[in-house]
Amino acid sequence: MSDPAPGHPAEPVSPVRLTEQAEPTQPAGPIRLAEPAGPGRDLAAMRLALAEAALAAAGGDVPIGAVVIGADGTVLGRGHNIREVAADPTGHAEIVALRAAATAVGEWRLTGATLVVTLEPCTMCAGALVLARVDRLVYGAIDEKAGAVGSLWDVVRDRRLNHRPEVITGVAAPDCTALLDTFFASRRTPRRPHSDDR
Template structure:
């Protein structure tokens, strides 16, 4: 008997949650993730290592996507599925989008996470605003002569190959 897609996702999410529990017991926080293909083959795993790695981008979802990309030797994962113990923040959603992730599933939503001390809900509305209107960090263009040159060179090389 073959495993149907929903049963497979539930099984894989349970595995993600078990990894989350292990991470908490080891002194980490409860954010873990995995990237799988449509057949359920694990392509990458990640845990939140922001503090351990002194890297503010080392969220579990980003780490799982990085791991999957390294394993597949690509920066694009079309059709892949991201499973996360907690709902991704805006940065993680953007990473998934840029990586071509087809589906995202999470076990604990943003409000439940906030109730446990992880309130990152502000990140969603922040990305709805023009960065130049943000209070912090201050964002603005710094004009430098020739700044566009590498972009023009890349564009010329790319279009000459087509």
């Protein structure tokens, strides 16, 4: 378990407070997080991302969820992994959420937006959020195998790129990690004893 990011509580995730209630799918109308900008809003947005991640798991995909929040707290887009169900190698939660947000605002530049995701983005997703000009990235669990925001690579802080978002890590990390651990544990088959095992 990692320590929470400064200013972000390590408490278990509970239902999100919204000014309007919504299911963890693309809402019919705009939803605005009730919390003011800062750690409270980041945690509330992570609750939505965790709900999206649960949808991915229910569909047989790796449970990663993402939301894009506008500067005023409006949920601009949501997404969860759809690689398996859509047979789409780009069907990562972040890409789905960024596409939905760009559609909602009517352009590809997501200036002022925050991308909140349950797992550290990979190189594709880190590149996409930089290209979309997202101002802030908030993520929960570290991805030591494919993370591109400091674990293996650091795409978002590369000085050669023309945009570098603020990065907040560790928000609800224990909950994000537990969801992934449970998913992968359910897919592992017990190891059969081998004759050389003694």
